[in-house]
Amino acid sequence: MAKFYPTIHPDIQAFIARQHLFFVATAMADGRVNLSPKGMDTLRVLDEQTICFLNLTGSANETAAHLADGGRITFMWCSFEEQPLIVRLYGQGRVVHPRDAEWLTLVGHFPDLPGKRQMVVATIDLVQTSCGYGVPFFAFQGDREEMVRWAEKKGEEGIQTYWREKNQTSIDGLPTRILP
Helix, strand or coil: CCEEECCCCHHHHHHHHHCCCEEEEEECCCCCEEEEEECCCCEEEEECCEEEEEEECCCCCHHHHHHHHCCEEEEEEECCCCCCCEEEEEEEEEEECCCCCHHHHHHCCCCCCCCEEEEEEEEEEEEEEECCCCCCCCCCCCCCCHHHHHHHHHHHHHHHHHHHHHCCECCCCCECCCCC
16 A cells, blocks of 8 residues: 655655665656666765755766756665565756756765766655565675776766767757756
8 A cells, every 4th residue: 555755754764775776767748758777876865855866977868858858756666675665756856967066065975986977856745655565576786887897997088978979968859968
């Protein structure tokens, strides 16, 4: 049975902190819905209504484009190793780039990972929990290192080139605003 809450209470915060994987979904008024798996040490609950994740350079930049278009965002966690539970957070998101003044305030919450592209800050207006009885057990074996090695090999200049070539528009042609 689903339960709804207006804020991220401490039990939910603790559950989120224990998870190794989360999903982020964004959508514009028209066009495709984007759903991305995220991992590594890239998410923080900042307070009972605010979360932030460090978005690393990847093959696309749909989340940023969708947030610039309307801001709708949903996060989801599934318990794979403990009691069955699914947590969803619904809210409005915005992107913070390295060029923004707020970047310096937020980036200290995260490890210094190569390929940092932007941060997504979301104000949460609804928290939902549900049973998760249909979610299978999986054992966490560790984070993949390929993304870190790829970004280290590219270097800062190579990452900037990658952004120019691959991260400036969404698959629907929306601007991501990755570059000033």
